[in-house]
Amino acid sequence: MCVPEYGPVLVSGRFEPEERERIRAAAAGAPVEFVERPGDRADLLGSATVIAGTLSGEELAAASAVRWIHSWAAGVNADLAGGLDEHPATLTSSAGNGAIPLAEHAMMLMLMLNRDAARWARAQADHRWERFQHGELNGLTCGIIGLGHSGLDLAAKARAFHMRVVGVRRRTDRPSPGVDAVYAPEDLHRMLGEADFVVVTAPDTPATEHLVGEAEFRAMKESAFVVVVSRGGIVDDRALLRALTEGWIAGAGLDAHGEEPLPGASPFWDLPQVIVTPHNGATTAATRRRGVDIFVDNLERHVQGRPLANVVDKSAGY
Template sequence: MVVPEHGPVLVSGRFEPAEEERIRAAAAGAPVDFVRRLGDRAELLAAATVIAGSPNRAELAAASAVRWVHSWAAGVNGDLAAGLDEHPAVLTSSTGNGAIPLAEHAMMLMLMLNRDAPRWARAQAGHRWERFQHGELNGLTCGIIGLGHCGLDLAAKARAFHMQVLGVRRRTGLPCPGVDAVHPPEDLHLVLAESDFVVVTAPGTPATAGLIGEPELKAMKESAHLVVVSRGGIVSDRALLRALTEGWIAGAGLDAHGEEPLPESSPFWELPNVIVTPHNGATTEATRRRGLEVFVDNLRRHVQGRPLVNVVDKSAGY
Protein backbone atom coordinates (compact mmCIF):
# COMPACT_ATOMS: atom_id res chain seq x y z
CA MET A 1 0.00 0.00 0.00
CA VAL A 2 1.29 3.46 -0.88
CA VAL A 3 0.79 5.73 2.14
CA PRO A 4 0.03 9.32 1.17
CA GLU A 5 2.04 12.12 2.73
CA HIS A 6 0.38 13.67 5.75
CA GLY A 7 0.90 16.86 7.72
CA PRO A 8 2.13 17.25 11.29
CA VAL A 9 0.49 15.47 14.21
CA LEU A 10 0.39 17.28 17.57
CA VAL A 11 -0.19 15.08 20.63
CA SER A 12 -0.83 16.50 24.09
CA GLY A 13 -0.39 14.68 27.39
CA ARG A 14 2.18 12.57 29.21
CA PHE A 15 3.47 9.38 27.61
CA GLU A 16 6.13 6.77 28.23
CA PRO A 17 8.90 6.56 25.59
CA ALA A 18 7.49 3.25 24.32
CA GLU A 19 4.06 4.86 23.91
CA GLU A 20 5.54 7.77 21.95
CA GLU A 21 7.25 5.25 19.68
CA ARG A 22 3.93 3.48 19.05
CA ILE A 23 2.32 6.77 18.06
CA ARG A 24 5.23 7.66 15.75
CA ALA A 25 5.04 4.21 14.14
CA ALA A 26 1.29 4.59 13.55
CA ALA A 27 1.94 7.97 11.90
CA ALA A 28 4.01 6.16 9.23
CA GLY A 29 6.51 8.95 8.69
CA ALA A 30 4.28 11.94 9.31
CA PRO A 31 5.98 14.34 11.75
CA VAL A 32 4.76 13.91 15.33
CA ASP A 33 5.31 16.42 18.14
CA PHE A 34 4.49 15.86 21.81
CA VAL A 35 3.54 18.65 24.22
CA ARG A 36 2.18 18.64 27.75
CA ARG A 37 -0.45 21.25 26.79
CA LEU A 38 -1.64 22.23 23.34
CA GLY A 39 -0.89 25.91 23.91
CA ASP A 40 2.76 25.30 24.83
CA ARG A 41 4.07 25.68 21.25
CA ALA A 42 2.10 28.10 19.09
CA GLU A 43 4.04 27.27 15.92
CA LEU A 44 3.29 23.54 16.27
CA LEU A 45 -0.37 24.24 16.91
CA ALA A 46 -0.64 26.38 13.78
CA ALA A 47 0.96 23.72 11.56
CA ALA A 48 -0.79 20.61 12.92
CA THR A 49 -3.27 18.79 10.68
CA VAL A 50 -4.07 16.29 13.45
CA ILE A 51 -4.48 17.16 17.13
CA ALA A 52 -4.81 14.70 19.99
CA GLY A 53 -6.23 16.62 22.91
CA SER A 54 -8.98 19.09 23.68
CA PRO A 55 -8.21 22.54 22.27
CA ASN A 56 -9.93 25.50 23.86
CA ARG A 57 -11.46 28.21 21.66
CA ALA A 58 -8.26 30.20 21.31
CA GLU A 59 -6.17 27.10 20.52
CA LEU A 60 -8.75 25.90 18.00
CA ALA A 61 -8.71 29.29 16.28
CA ALA A 62 -4.91 29.14 16.10
CA ALA A 63 -4.94 25.61 14.64
CA SER A 64 -5.75 26.82 11.13
CA ALA A 65 -4.60 23.62 9.37
CA VAL A 66 -6.28 21.02 11.59
CA ARG A 67 -8.49 18.47 9.84
CA TRP A 68 -8.98 15.91 12.62
CA VAL A 69 -9.15 16.30 16.41
CA HIS A 70 -9.08 13.30 18.73
CA SER A 71 -10.32 13.83 22.28
CA TRP A 72 -8.74 11.77 25.06
CA ALA A 73 -12.11 11.95 26.81
CA ALA A 74 -15.05 9.61 26.29
CA GLY A 75 -17.59 12.42 26.57
CA VAL A 76 -17.05 15.36 24.21
CA ASN A 77 -19.53 17.94 25.47
CA GLY A 78 -16.60 20.14 26.56
CA ASP A 79 -14.87 19.79 23.19
CA LEU A 80 -18.04 20.71 21.32
CA ALA A 81 -18.66 23.69 23.61
CA ALA A 82 -15.13 24.94 22.84
CA GLY A 83 -16.07 25.39 19.19
CA LEU A 84 -15.67 21.98 17.59
CA ASP A 85 -19.44 21.79 17.17
CA GLU A 86 -19.17 24.23 14.23
CA HIS A 87 -15.61 23.49 13.15
CA PRO A 88 -15.10 21.52 9.91
CA ALA A 89 -12.52 19.18 11.51
CA VAL A 90 -13.57 15.59 12.15
CA LEU A 91 -13.87 14.89 15.88
CA THR A 92 -13.24 11.45 17.36
CA SER A 93 -13.44 10.43 20.99
CA SER A 94 -12.09 7.78 23.35
CA THR A 95 -15.60 6.52 24.10
CA GLY A 96 -15.60 3.05 25.58
CA ASN A 97 -12.21 3.37 27.25
CA GLY A 98 -13.74 3.79 30.72
CA ALA A 99 -16.79 1.56 30.31
CA ILE A 100 -15.48 -1.32 32.42
CA PRO A 101 -14.40 0.65 35.51
CA LEU A 102 -17.50 2.87 35.33
CA ALA A 103 -19.73 -0.21 35.33
CA GLU A 104 -17.71 -1.59 38.24
CA HIS A 105 -18.15 1.73 40.05
CA ALA A 106 -21.90 1.62 39.50
CA MET A 107 -22.05 -1.92 40.91
CA MET A 108 -20.00 -0.80 43.92
CA LEU A 109 -22.37 2.09 44.60
CA MET A 110 -25.41 -0.18 44.25
CA LEU A 111 -23.93 -2.69 46.69
CA MET A 112 -22.96 0.04 49.14
CA LEU A 113 -26.42 1.60 49.06
CA ASN A 114 -28.24 -1.73 49.18
CA ARG A 115 -26.26 -2.92 52.20
CA ASP A 116 -25.80 0.49 53.86
CA ALA A 117 -22.02 0.08 53.76
CA PRO A 118 -21.41 3.52 55.32
CA ARG A 119 -22.97 2.13 58.50
CA TRP A 120 -20.19 -0.48 58.69
CA ALA A 121 -17.59 2.24 58.07
CA ARG A 122 -19.01 4.31 60.94
CA ALA A 123 -19.05 1.26 63.21
CA GLN A 124 -15.44 0.42 62.33
CA ALA A 125 -14.36 4.00 63.07
CA GLY A 126 -16.03 3.65 66.50
CA HIS A 127 -14.69 0.12 67.11
CA ARG A 128 -18.26 -1.22 67.34
CA TRP A 129 -19.28 -4.80 66.42
CA GLU A 130 -22.59 -3.73 64.89
CA ARG A 131 -24.44 -6.43 62.97
CA PHE A 132 -27.74 -5.62 61.20
CA GLN A 133 -30.07 -6.98 58.56
CA HIS A 134 -29.33 -5.57 55.12
CA GLY A 135 -30.49 -6.07 51.55
CA GLU A 136 -29.25 -8.06 48.57
CA LEU A 137 -29.31 -7.23 44.87
CA ASN A 138 -30.63 -10.66 43.89
CA GLY A 139 -34.12 -10.31 42.39
CA LEU A 140 -34.08 -6.51 42.18
CA THR A 141 -34.54 -4.53 38.97
CA CYS A 142 -31.78 -2.32 37.54
CA GLY A 143 -32.93 0.34 35.10
CA ILE A 144 -30.06 1.63 32.96
CA ILE A 145 -30.49 5.02 31.29
CA GLY A 146 -28.18 4.86 28.28
CA LEU A 147 -27.11 1.56 26.75
CA GLY A 148 -23.76 2.55 25.30
CA HIS A 149 -20.44 0.90 26.21
CA CYS A 150 -20.82 1.48 29.95
CA GLY A 151 -24.52 0.66 30.06
CA LEU A 152 -24.08 -2.66 28.29
CA ASP A 153 -21.11 -3.64 30.46
CA LEU A 154 -23.18 -2.78 33.53
CA ALA A 155 -26.06 -4.88 32.21
CA ALA A 156 -23.81 -7.95 32.11
CA LYS A 157 -22.57 -7.29 35.63
CA ALA A 158 -26.09 -6.70 37.00
CA ARG A 159 -27.30 -9.93 35.40
CA ALA A 160 -24.41 -11.75 37.11
CA PHE A 161 -25.88 -10.48 40.40
CA HIS A 162 -29.23 -12.06 39.38
CA MET A 163 -30.92 -8.73 38.77
CA GLN A 164 -33.56 -8.03 36.14
CA VAL A 165 -32.22 -5.43 33.71
CA LEU A 166 -34.24 -2.79 31.88
CA GLY A 167 -32.71 -0.24 29.56
CA VAL A 168 -33.52 3.05 27.87
CA ARG A 169 -31.78 3.99 24.63
CA ARG A 170 -32.46 6.20 21.64
CA ARG A 171 -31.70 3.48 19.06
CA THR A 172 -33.78 0.52 20.21
CA GLY A 173 -33.08 -1.78 17.26
CA LEU A 174 -29.45 -2.54 18.18
CA PRO A 175 -28.44 -5.75 20.00
CA CYS A 176 -28.37 -5.33 23.79
CA PRO A 177 -27.07 -8.55 25.37
CA GLY A 178 -27.87 -8.87 29.05
CA VAL A 179 -30.86 -6.52 28.90
CA ASP A 180 -34.27 -8.08 29.54
CA ALA A 181 -36.21 -5.23 27.91
CA VAL A 182 -35.06 -2.22 25.89
CA HIS A 183 -37.29 0.86 25.88
CA PRO A 184 -37.26 4.09 23.86
CA PRO A 185 -36.90 7.43 25.68
CA GLU A 186 -40.69 7.83 25.57
CA ASP A 187 -40.94 4.93 28.05
CA LEU A 188 -38.58 6.51 30.58
CA HIS A 189 -41.25 6.87 33.27
CA LEU A 190 -42.25 3.23 32.88
CA VAL A 191 -38.65 2.10 33.47
CA LEU A 192 -38.26 4.48 36.42
CA ALA A 193 -41.41 3.12 38.05
CA GLU A 194 -40.28 -0.50 37.75
CA SER A 195 -36.65 -0.10 38.85
CA ASP A 196 -35.15 -0.59 42.29
CA PHE A 197 -31.92 1.00 41.07
CA VAL A 198 -31.83 3.61 38.31
CA VAL A 199 -28.33 4.03 36.88
CA VAL A 200 -27.51 6.98 34.62
CA THR A 201 -24.85 5.99 32.05
CA ALA A 202 -26.02 8.27 29.21
CA PRO A 203 -23.65 10.85 27.65
CA GLY A 204 -24.05 14.54 28.38
CA THR A 205 -25.79 15.99 25.31
CA PRO A 206 -28.44 18.65 24.65
CA ALA A 207 -30.99 15.82 24.52
CA THR A 208 -30.02 14.42 27.94
CA ALA A 209 -29.53 17.73 29.79
CA GLY A 210 -32.11 17.85 32.60
CA LEU A 211 -33.54 14.51 31.49
CA ILE A 212 -34.32 13.53 35.07
CA GLY A 213 -36.14 16.21 37.00
CA GLU A 214 -38.96 16.39 39.52
CA PRO A 215 -41.55 14.38 37.50
CA GLU A 216 -39.04 11.62 36.82
CA LEU A 217 -37.84 11.36 40.42
CA LYS A 218 -41.44 11.25 41.62
CA ALA A 219 -42.06 8.40 39.15
CA MET A 220 -39.48 6.25 40.98
CA LYS A 221 -40.31 3.97 43.90
CA GLU A 222 -39.83 5.47 47.35
CA SER A 223 -37.57 2.47 48.08
CA ALA A 224 -35.45 3.01 44.94
CA HIS A 225 -31.95 4.44 44.62
CA LEU A 226 -30.44 6.62 41.89
CA VAL A 227 -26.85 6.13 40.72
CA VAL A 228 -25.13 8.63 38.40
CA VAL A 229 -21.77 7.68 36.87
CA SER A 230 -21.66 9.30 33.41
CA ARG A 231 -22.19 13.07 33.36
CA GLY A 232 -23.56 15.75 35.64
CA GLY A 233 -26.45 17.87 34.43
CA ILE A 234 -28.53 14.90 33.29
CA VAL A 235 -30.19 14.89 36.70
CA SER A 236 -31.48 18.17 38.11
CA ASP A 237 -29.54 18.82 41.32
CA ARG A 238 -32.36 20.92 42.76
CA ALA A 239 -34.97 18.22 42.14
CA LEU A 240 -32.65 15.48 43.41
CA LEU A 241 -31.99 17.36 46.65
CA ARG A 242 -35.74 17.57 47.26
CA ALA A 243 -36.19 13.92 46.39
CA LEU A 244 -33.54 12.85 48.88
CA THR A 245 -34.62 15.11 51.73
CA GLU A 246 -38.37 14.67 51.30
CA GLY A 247 -38.30 10.90 50.83
CA TRP A 248 -39.35 10.59 47.19
CA ILE A 249 -36.52 8.06 46.79
CA ALA A 250 -34.40 6.14 49.30
CA GLY A 251 -30.96 7.42 48.36
CA ALA A 252 -28.33 8.06 45.71
CA GLY A 253 -24.78 7.23 44.68
CA LEU A 254 -23.25 10.18 42.83
CA ASP A 255 -19.97 10.08 40.94
CA ALA A 256 -20.96 12.72 38.34
CA HIS A 257 -22.30 16.05 39.57
CA GLY A 258 -23.99 19.10 38.14
CA GLU A 259 -21.14 21.28 39.43
CA GLU A 260 -17.60 19.91 39.59
CA PRO A 261 -15.66 19.95 41.78
CA LEU A 262 -18.63 19.60 44.13
CA PRO A 263 -18.48 22.74 46.32
CA GLU A 264 -17.69 22.30 50.01
CA SER A 265 -21.01 24.00 50.73
CA SER A 266 -23.03 21.45 48.74
CA PRO A 267 -25.69 19.74 50.88
CA PHE A 268 -25.05 16.44 49.08
CA TRP A 269 -21.91 15.93 51.19
CA GLU A 270 -23.90 15.73 54.42
CA LEU A 271 -26.98 13.74 53.39
CA PRO A 272 -27.05 10.40 55.23
CA ASN A 273 -28.64 8.60 52.26
CA VAL A 274 -26.05 9.73 49.70
CA ILE A 275 -22.64 8.37 48.73
CA VAL A 276 -20.46 10.96 46.97
CA THR A 277 -17.39 10.11 44.90
CA PRO A 278 -15.39 12.79 42.99
CA HIS A 279 -16.06 11.79 39.35
CA ASN A 280 -13.40 9.18 39.87
CA GLY A 281 -15.06 6.00 38.64
CA ALA A 282 -12.97 5.52 35.49
CA THR A 283 -9.65 6.92 36.74
CA THR A 284 -7.63 3.78 36.08
CA GLU A 285 -4.41 3.07 34.20
CA ALA A 286 -6.30 0.64 31.96
CA THR A 287 -8.72 3.42 30.98
CA ARG A 288 -5.77 5.54 29.85
CA ARG A 289 -4.26 2.62 27.92
CA ARG A 290 -7.53 1.84 26.15
CA GLY A 291 -7.85 5.50 25.14
CA LEU A 292 -4.34 5.38 23.68
CA GLU A 293 -5.26 2.24 21.72
CA VAL A 294 -8.21 4.06 20.14
CA PHE A 295 -5.98 6.93 18.99
CA VAL A 296 -3.18 4.69 17.69
CA ASP A 297 -5.67 2.63 15.69
CA ASN A 298 -7.28 5.77 14.30
CA LEU A 299 -3.92 7.30 13.41
CA ARG A 300 -3.09 4.22 11.34
CA ARG A 301 -6.47 4.48 9.68
CA HIS A 302 -5.93 8.17 8.99
CA VAL A 303 -2.59 7.75 7.22
CA GLN A 304 -3.92 4.76 5.24
CA GLY A 305 -7.04 6.61 4.15
CA ARG A 306 -9.40 4.23 5.96
CA PRO A 307 -12.54 5.29 7.89
CA LEU A 308 -11.97 6.43 11.46
CA VAL A 309 -13.74 4.84 14.43
CA ASN A 310 -15.47 6.66 17.29
CA VAL A 311 -16.38 9.55 15.00
CA VAL A 312 -18.60 11.99 16.91
CA ASP A 313 -21.98 12.92 15.52
CA LYS A 314 -21.71 16.60 16.37
CA SER A 315 -25.46 17.19 16.03
CA ALA A 316 -26.21 14.40 18.54
CA GLY A 317 -23.33 15.32 20.86
CA TYR A 318 -21.64 11.90 20.97
Protein backbone atom coordinates in the same frame (compact mmCIF):
# COMPACT_ATOMS: atom_id res chain seq x y z
CA MET B 1 2.24 5.00 3.57
CA CYS B 2 2.04 8.55 4.84
CA VAL B 3 -0.72 10.55 6.36
CA PRO B 4 -2.70 12.04 3.45
CA GLU B 5 -1.65 15.61 2.75
CA TYR B 6 1.40 15.08 4.88
CA GLY B 7 1.47 17.34 7.91
CA PRO B 8 2.45 17.30 11.57
CA VAL B 9 0.58 15.18 14.06
CA LEU B 10 0.25 17.24 17.24
CA VAL B 11 -0.33 15.08 20.33
CA SER B 12 -1.03 16.65 23.71
CA GLY B 13 -0.60 14.98 27.07
CA ARG B 14 2.05 13.08 28.98
CA PHE B 15 3.21 9.71 27.65
CA GLU B 16 5.63 6.97 28.58
CA PRO B 17 8.49 6.37 26.11
CA GLU B 18 6.86 3.15 24.91
CA GLU B 19 3.60 4.99 24.22
CA ARG B 20 5.42 7.67 22.24
CA GLU B 21 7.05 5.00 20.12
CA ARG B 22 3.69 3.36 19.44
CA ILE B 23 2.20 6.68 18.33
CA ARG B 24 5.19 7.48 16.11
CA ALA B 25 5.00 4.02 14.54
CA ALA B 26 1.29 4.45 13.86
CA ALA B 27 1.97 7.79 12.15
CA ALA B 28 4.04 5.91 9.55
CA GLY B 29 6.56 8.67 8.86
CA ALA B 30 4.49 11.75 9.53
CA PRO B 31 6.24 14.09 11.99
CA VAL B 32 4.82 13.73 15.50
CA GLU B 33 5.15 16.48 18.09
CA PHE B 34 4.32 15.82 21.74
CA VAL B 35 3.17 18.77 23.83
CA GLU B 36 1.44 19.35 27.16
CA ARG B 37 -1.34 21.33 25.42
CA PRO B 38 -2.00 21.99 21.72
CA GLY B 39 -1.39 25.71 22.25
CA ASP B 40 2.16 25.06 23.46
CA ARG B 41 3.25 24.81 19.81
CA ALA B 42 1.40 27.73 18.28
CA ASP B 43 3.86 27.58 15.38
CA LEU B 44 2.51 24.14 14.40
CA LEU B 45 -1.20 24.75 14.92
CA GLY B 46 -1.62 26.15 11.42
CA SER B 47 0.00 23.17 9.69
CA ALA B 48 -1.02 20.22 11.86
CA THR B 49 -3.41 17.89 10.04
CA VAL B 50 -4.09 15.74 13.10
CA ILE B 51 -4.43 17.04 16.66
CA ALA B 52 -5.01 14.93 19.77
CA GLY B 53 -6.30 17.05 22.61
CA THR B 54 -8.90 19.64 23.50
CA LEU B 55 -8.54 23.00 21.73
CA SER B 56 -9.77 26.37 22.90
CA GLY B 57 -11.76 28.48 20.45
CA GLU B 58 -8.67 30.56 19.70
CA GLU B 59 -6.53 27.48 19.10
CA LEU B 60 -9.18 25.94 16.88
CA ALA B 61 -9.33 29.10 14.78
CA ALA B 62 -5.57 28.91 14.28
CA ALA B 63 -5.67 25.24 13.29
CA SER B 64 -6.48 25.95 9.64
CA ALA B 65 -5.13 22.66 8.23
CA VAL B 66 -6.53 20.21 10.77
CA ARG B 67 -8.83 17.54 9.38
CA TRP B 68 -9.08 15.22 12.36
CA ILE B 69 -9.19 16.06 16.06
CA HIS B 70 -9.13 13.37 18.72
CA SER B 71 -10.39 13.91 22.25
CA TRP B 72 -8.74 12.04 25.10
CA ALA B 73 -12.09 12.17 26.90
CA ALA B 74 -15.04 9.85 26.43
CA GLY B 75 -17.43 12.80 26.71
CA VAL B 76 -16.72 15.65 24.29
CA ASN B 77 -18.56 18.53 25.97
CA ALA B 78 -15.38 20.56 26.45
CA ASP B 79 -14.25 19.94 22.86
CA LEU B 80 -17.54 21.04 21.31
CA ALA B 81 -17.69 24.09 23.59
CA GLY B 82 -14.69 25.57 21.75
CA GLY B 83 -16.64 25.82 18.49
CA LEU B 84 -15.74 22.40 17.13
CA ASP B 85 -19.43 21.67 16.58
CA GLU B 86 -19.30 23.96 13.53
CA HIS B 87 -15.78 23.08 12.38
CA PRO B 88 -15.34 20.78 9.35
CA ALA B 89 -12.72 18.59 11.06
CA THR B 90 -13.75 15.08 12.04
CA LEU B 91 -13.93 14.61 15.81
CA THR B 92 -13.28 11.28 17.49
CA SER B 93 -13.47 10.45 21.17
CA SER B 94 -12.05 7.96 23.65
CA ALA B 95 -15.52 6.55 24.33
CA GLY B 96 -15.29 3.11 25.86
CA ASN B 97 -11.92 3.55 27.56
CA GLY B 98 -13.51 3.87 31.01
CA ALA B 99 -16.55 1.64 30.52
CA ILE B 100 -15.25 -1.25 32.63
CA PRO B 101 -14.28 0.72 35.75
CA LEU B 102 -17.38 2.91 35.52
CA ALA B 103 -19.58 -0.18 35.49
CA GLU B 104 -17.59 -1.58 38.41
CA HIS B 105 -18.04 1.71 40.28
CA ALA B 106 -21.78 1.61 39.66
CA MET B 107 -21.95 -1.94 41.01
CA MET B 108 -19.97 -0.89 44.08
CA LEU B 109 -22.35 1.99 44.78
CA MET B 110 -25.36 -0.26 44.26
CA LEU B 111 -24.00 -2.83 46.69
CA MET B 112 -23.10 -0.19 49.28
CA LEU B 113 -26.54 1.41 49.09
CA ASN B 114 -28.39 -1.90 49.06
CA ARG B 115 -26.51 -3.18 52.13
CA ASP B 116 -26.19 0.18 53.93
CA ALA B 117 -22.42 -0.24 53.99
CA ALA B 118 -22.05 3.17 55.65
CA ARG B 119 -23.58 1.63 58.76
CA TRP B 120 -20.76 -0.93 58.93
CA ALA B 121 -18.21 1.85 58.40
CA ARG B 122 -19.64 3.84 61.30
CA ALA B 123 -19.65 0.75 63.52
CA GLN B 124 -16.04 -0.02 62.62
CA ALA B 125 -14.98 3.55 63.45
CA ASP B 126 -16.63 3.09 66.86
CA HIS B 127 -15.19 -0.43 67.35
CA ARG B 128 -18.78 -1.62 67.61
CA TRP B 129 -19.93 -5.13 66.58
CA GLU B 130 -23.30 -4.43 64.95
CA ARG B 131 -25.05 -7.05 62.88
CA PHE B 132 -28.24 -6.23 61.01
CA GLN B 133 -30.49 -7.54 58.27
CA HIS B 134 -29.59 -6.00 54.91
CA GLY B 135 -30.66 -6.36 51.31
CA GLU B 136 -29.33 -8.27 48.32
CA LEU B 137 -29.29 -7.36 44.63
CA ASN B 138 -30.64 -10.75 43.55
CA GLY B 139 -34.07 -10.32 41.98
CA LEU B 140 -33.99 -6.52 41.86
CA THR B 141 -34.27 -4.46 38.67
CA CYS B 142 -31.42 -2.29 37.41
CA GLY B 143 -32.64 0.49 35.12
CA ILE B 144 -29.89 2.01 32.96
CA ILE B 145 -30.18 5.41 31.30
CA GLY B 146 -27.80 5.19 28.35
CA LEU B 147 -26.91 1.82 26.83
CA GLY B 148 -23.53 2.76 25.40
CA HIS B 149 -20.19 1.25 26.38
CA SER B 150 -20.60 1.77 30.14
CA GLY B 151 -24.28 0.92 30.19
CA LEU B 152 -23.86 -2.37 28.38
CA ASP B 153 -20.88 -3.38 30.51
CA LEU B 154 -22.97 -2.60 33.58
CA ALA B 155 -25.83 -4.70 32.18
CA ALA B 156 -23.56 -7.74 31.99
CA LYS B 157 -22.34 -7.19 35.54
CA ALA B 158 -25.85 -6.66 36.91
CA ARG B 159 -27.06 -9.84 35.21
CA ALA B 160 -24.20 -11.69 36.92
CA PHE B 161 -25.71 -10.52 40.21
CA HIS B 162 -29.03 -12.09 39.13
CA MET B 163 -30.69 -8.74 38.53
CA ARG B 164 -33.27 -7.95 35.87
CA VAL B 165 -31.92 -5.27 33.55
CA VAL B 166 -33.94 -2.66 31.67
CA GLY B 167 -32.64 0.40 29.87
CA VAL B 168 -33.35 3.50 27.82
CA ARG B 169 -31.47 4.37 24.65
CA ARG B 170 -32.03 6.70 21.73
CA ARG B 171 -31.56 3.96 19.11
CA THR B 172 -33.71 1.06 20.25
CA ASP B 173 -32.87 -0.88 17.07
CA ARG B 174 -29.25 -1.34 18.10
CA PRO B 175 -28.21 -4.58 19.85
CA SER B 176 -28.35 -4.39 23.66
CA PRO B 177 -26.94 -7.70 24.95
CA GLY B 178 -27.73 -8.47 28.55
CA VAL B 179 -30.73 -6.12 28.66
CA ASP B 180 -34.15 -7.66 29.28
CA ALA B 181 -36.15 -4.70 27.97
CA VAL B 182 -35.07 -1.63 25.98
CA TYR B 183 -37.21 1.51 26.07
CA ALA B 184 -37.19 4.61 23.89
CA PRO B 185 -36.62 7.99 25.59
CA GLU B 186 -40.34 8.75 25.50
CA ASP B 187 -40.89 5.66 27.68
CA LEU B 188 -38.41 6.76 30.34
CA HIS B 189 -41.08 7.04 33.07
CA ARG B 190 -42.20 3.48 32.43
CA MET B 191 -38.66 2.24 32.94
CA LEU B 192 -38.19 4.38 36.05
CA GLY B 193 -41.27 2.87 37.63
CA GLU B 194 -39.84 -0.64 37.22
CA ALA B 195 -36.34 0.02 38.55
CA ASP B 196 -34.98 -0.56 42.04
CA PHE B 197 -31.76 1.16 40.94
CA VAL B 198 -31.66 3.85 38.26
CA VAL B 199 -28.11 4.20 36.94
CA VAL B 200 -27.13 7.15 34.74
CA THR B 201 -24.43 6.18 32.23
CA ALA B 202 -25.53 8.50 29.39
CA PRO B 203 -23.34 11.28 27.95
CA ASP B 204 -24.05 14.90 28.79
CA THR B 205 -25.64 16.37 25.66
CA PRO B 206 -28.32 18.98 24.96
CA ALA B 207 -30.83 16.14 24.81
CA THR B 208 -29.85 14.73 28.22
CA GLU B 209 -29.43 17.97 30.18
CA HIS B 210 -31.66 17.75 33.27
CA LEU B 211 -33.22 14.63 31.78
CA VAL B 212 -33.96 13.41 35.30
CA GLY B 213 -35.91 16.03 37.22
CA GLU B 214 -38.85 16.26 39.59
CA ALA B 215 -41.29 14.38 37.36
CA GLU B 216 -38.80 11.56 36.87
CA PHE B 217 -38.07 11.20 40.59
CA ARG B 218 -41.79 11.08 41.30
CA ALA B 219 -42.07 8.27 38.73
CA MET B 220 -39.59 6.16 40.71
CA LYS B 221 -40.40 3.84 43.59
CA GLU B 222 -39.93 5.28 47.08
CA SER B 223 -37.62 2.33 47.73
CA ALA B 224 -35.45 3.03 44.66
CA PHE B 225 -31.96 4.47 44.49
CA VAL B 226 -30.33 6.64 41.80
CA VAL B 227 -26.68 6.17 40.83
CA VAL B 228 -24.83 8.68 38.62
CA VAL B 229 -21.47 7.66 37.14
CA SER B 230 -21.24 9.36 33.73
CA ARG B 231 -21.72 13.13 33.83
CA GLY B 232 -23.26 15.72 36.09
CA GLY B 233 -26.07 17.87 34.75
CA ILE B 234 -28.13 14.93 33.49
CA VAL B 235 -29.76 14.78 36.91
CA ASP B 236 -31.23 18.07 38.15
CA ASP B 237 -29.44 18.53 41.48
CA ARG B 238 -32.18 20.66 43.03
CA ALA B 239 -34.82 18.08 42.16
CA LEU B 240 -32.57 15.29 43.45
CA LEU B 241 -32.02 17.09 46.77
CA ARG B 242 -35.76 17.50 47.21
CA ALA B 243 -36.41 13.88 46.28
CA LEU B 244 -33.90 12.74 48.89
CA THR B 245 -34.94 15.05 51.72
CA GLU B 246 -38.67 14.53 51.19
CA GLY B 247 -38.41 10.76 50.79
CA TRP B 248 -39.51 10.38 47.17
CA ILE B 249 -36.60 7.93 46.72
CA ALA B 250 -34.46 5.93 49.14
CA GLY B 251 -30.99 7.29 48.38
CA ALA B 252 -28.27 8.02 45.85
CA GLY B 253 -24.73 7.12 44.86
CA LEU B 254 -23.11 10.11 43.14
CA ASP B 255 -19.78 10.02 41.34
CA ALA B 256 -20.70 12.74 38.80
CA HIS B 257 -22.11 16.05 40.01
CA GLY B 258 -23.75 19.12 38.53
CA GLU B 259 -20.96 21.27 39.97
CA GLU B 260 -17.44 19.91 40.24
CA PRO B 261 -15.57 19.86 42.50
CA LEU B 262 -18.63 19.43 44.71
CA PRO B 263 -18.60 22.51 46.99
CA GLY B 264 -17.86 21.88 50.64
CA ALA B 265 -21.18 23.50 51.54
CA SER B 266 -23.19 21.13 49.35
CA PRO B 267 -25.88 19.32 51.37
CA PHE B 268 -25.16 16.09 49.48
CA TRP B 269 -22.05 15.52 51.62
CA ASP B 270 -24.06 15.14 54.81
CA LEU B 271 -27.18 13.27 53.71
CA PRO B 272 -27.08 9.87 55.44
CA GLN B 273 -28.61 8.03 52.46
CA VAL B 274 -26.10 9.44 49.94
CA ILE B 275 -22.64 8.18 48.96
CA VAL B 276 -20.41 10.81 47.34
CA THR B 277 -17.29 10.00 45.33
CA PRO B 278 -15.22 12.69 43.51
CA HIS B 279 -15.87 11.79 39.83
CA ASN B 280 -13.24 9.15 40.31
CA GLY B 281 -14.92 6.00 39.02
CA ALA B 282 -12.82 5.57 35.87
CA THR B 283 -9.50 6.89 37.18
CA THR B 284 -7.51 3.72 36.53
CA ALA B 285 -4.26 2.99 34.75
CA ALA B 286 -6.13 0.67 32.39
CA THR B 287 -8.53 3.47 31.39
CA ARG B 288 -5.57 5.54 30.32
CA ARG B 289 -4.00 2.63 28.42
CA ARG B 290 -7.23 1.93 26.57
CA GLY B 291 -7.40 5.62 25.62
CA VAL B 292 -3.95 5.41 24.04
CA ASP B 293 -4.98 2.18 22.28
CA ILE B 294 -8.00 3.92 20.76
CA PHE B 295 -5.89 6.78 19.41
CA VAL B 296 -3.15 4.51 18.04
CA ASP B 297 -5.73 2.37 16.26
CA ASN B 298 -7.35 5.44 14.75
CA LEU B 299 -4.03 6.93 13.69
CA GLU B 300 -3.27 3.70 11.83
CA ARG B 301 -6.71 3.88 10.23
CA HIS B 302 -6.11 7.50 9.21
CA VAL B 303 -2.75 6.67 7.64
CA GLN B 304 -4.25 3.75 5.74
CA GLY B 305 -7.29 5.71 4.57
CA ARG B 306 -9.73 3.50 6.49
CA PRO B 307 -12.80 4.81 8.35
CA LEU B 308 -12.09 6.13 11.83
CA ALA B 309 -13.65 4.57 14.92
CA ASN B 310 -15.46 6.52 17.66
CA VAL B 311 -16.48 9.31 15.28
CA VAL B 312 -18.60 11.86 17.15
CA ASP B 313 -21.98 12.95 15.81
CA LYS B 314 -21.50 16.63 16.57
CA SER B 315 -25.20 17.38 16.30
CA ALA B 316 -25.99 14.70 18.90
CA GLY B 317 -23.01 15.55 21.11
CA TYR B 318 -21.50 12.06 21.29
